[in-house]
Amino acid sequence: MGWQETSYAVTIRREVDPSQLAAIDDYALEAADEAGFLAGNAMFQNLSGSSWGEAAEAVAGEAALIARVAAAADLEVEAARIEEERSEAFDEIDALWNLDIGVIAATISLSALGCAPVGSCNAGGFGGQHQASHPYVAFYLPPIAIAEVMALAEAAGVGLLVDADGLAHLYADRDLGLARFAELAVARHHPQP
Secondary structure (H helix, E strand, O other): OOOOOOEOOOOOOOOOOOHHOOOOOOOHHHHHHHHHHHHOOOOOOOOOOOHHHHHHHHHHHHHHHHHHHHEEEHHHHHHHHHHHHHOOOOOOOOOOOHHHOOOOOHHHHHHHOEEEEEEEEEEOOOOOOOOOOOEEEEEEEHHHHHHHHHHHHHHHHEEEEEEOOHHHHHHHOOOOOOHHHHHHHHHOOOOOO
């Protein structure tokens, strides 16, 4: 059975109260990276400090994976094949940071915007079993980045909220929503000659 974009029953809202945002410093991010745990994510990897070049690579790499999934006769077989290939990659960029298809480029773009991603899930829209009910990226959002992240979220038609722990959540009501956010971010910050 081939891939079709999934829509999710979630209301898109964009509300950020800067006073509710949690902060984290580089030392805490490095310590969490060594421990492999932060904000409930037992597979945490510190992806803060990504460049716009890396974000552009993430957009291109994720688009190639989405095209493969869309062209596959069997979604689950192709998803398993992609994961096996990525697990054998020699560097994190070739492995696309081992993030879920659908949240890869948004995660790296948020990092390039100065945010610190801590967790993400594609909700299973590209195969496999996933726990989230809709695609999202959770991240530490510095106040200086609020306006830019909000503008990009609005342009992409995705949501942006702050949870009870002070983490921002960029989320979508469809599989390709967060990829669109990343495409817009890269187009704005890393235009191609």
